[in-house]
Amino acid sequence: MKKKNLFTLIAAIATAFAATIATSACIYFAYQPEEPECLRDK
Amino acid sequence: MIIIERLAHRIADKISLQLELDKDQNAVIAYGLIGILQVITLFIVISIFGHIFDFLYEALIVFFSVGFIRKSTGGAHASTMNACNIISIMSISLLGASARYLFNYHLNFYANLTITIFVYAMSFMVFYFRVPVDNPNKPIVKLEKIKRLRRESFFKLTLFFLLTIASIKLASYYEGFYSIGVSIILAIIWQVFTLTKTGTLLLDKLDTKVNLILGKR
Numbered sequence: 001m002k003k004k005n006l007f008t009l010i011a012a013i014a015t016a017f018a019a020t021i022a023t024s025a026c027i028y029f030a031y032q033p034e035e036p037e038c039l040r041d042k
Numbered sequence: 043m044i045i046i047e048r049l050a051h052r053i054a055d056k057i058s059l060q061l062e063l064d065k066d067q068n069a070v071i072a073y074g075l076i077g078i079l080q081v082i083t084l085f086i087v088i089s090i091f092g093h094i095f096d097f098l099y100e101a102l103i104v105f106f107s108v109g110f111i112r113k114s115t116g117g118a119h120a121s122t123m124n125a126c127n128i129i130s131i132m133s134i135s136l137l138g139a140s141a142r143y144l145f146n147y148h149l150n151f152y153a154n155l156t157i158t159i160f161v162y163a164m165s166f167m168v169f170y171f172r173v174p175v176d177n178p179n180k181p182i183v184k185l186e187k188i189k190r191l192r193r194e195s196f197f198k199l200t201l202f203f204l205l206t207i208a209s210i211k212l213a214s215y216y217e218g219f220y221s222i223g224v225s226i227i228l229a230i231i232w233q234v235f236t237l238t239k240t241g242t243l244l245l246d247k248l249d250t251k252v253n254l255i256l257g258k259r
Contacts, residue, residue: 003060004060004061007056007057007060007061008061010053010057010071010075011057011061011063011067011071013074013078014054014070014071014072014073014074014075014078015067015070015071015074016074017074017075017077017078018070018071018073018074018077019074020113021073021074021077021113023187024113024114024191025112025113025114025115025116025117025174025175025176025180025182025191026112026113026116026117026119026176026177026180027076027077027080027180031080031119031120031122031123031125031126031127032119032177032179032180033047033073033076033123033179034179034180035073035179035180036066036069036070036073037066037069038066038069038070039070039073
């Protein structure tokens with residue numbers, strides 16, 4: 001159960017970070033991985 | 043794909059399996075994790091370099107300033123994570139060291155003010171013509187988004203201009219502020235440079251060289 005909570009927390013943080021990148025011009029530094037299709041045009 | 047990307051995908055796969063997430067959610071989590079892991083890695087390496095060579099504060103100011111403004115302006119990008127990390131660490135360390143050791147001779151307030159106004163006037167001009175600079179992995183096509191990013195970029199540049207002026211003014215009371223102001227100016231110059239065509243060409247060359255040295259693309 002604890003493990004599942006931890007995974008949920010990591011997933012939430014990663015999704016929030018991905019959403020902030022999606023609304024920006026690029027990721028934090030000089031490498032831009034390919035953006036997932038579902039985040040395009042945000 | 044290097045260790046950071048591989049690790050991000052492995053964690054995302056594990057989370058998706060446990061939480062029964064679909065392919066899209068998996069891709070979003072992996073994308074977010076790549077960003078987080080990259081920022082953490084760069085922060086740790088730059089902090090170690092800064093601590094060893096005694097330019098920690100300057101390097102961290104450059105690191106956060108470039109990252110903060112780059113999110114709105116975009117800019118030249120490396121083709122691989124390896125090249126990006128090496129170029130970022132090199133450039134931030136060099137700028138931090140320059141702020142600490144090379145440009146740390148104190149000019150009077152008016153000379154500083156003149157240099158600051160000149161640098162920011164040039165920066166506003168480059169911003170006006172170039173921002174936002176996108177790249178093939180994240181094209182920016184929506185007019186609404188372009189307008190919003192331009193607004194954000196000009197706001198951030200104005201904020202940095204005011205911070206620089208405050209730093210050089212406060213430097214007459216406390217010397218430490220001088221290198222803070224210089225670090226911000228150098229971060230802005232570097233970021234503006236990566237927006238120009240010359241900057242893109244130079245970064246491309248560096249990217250190719252680093253990838254050749256590492257033996258892969």
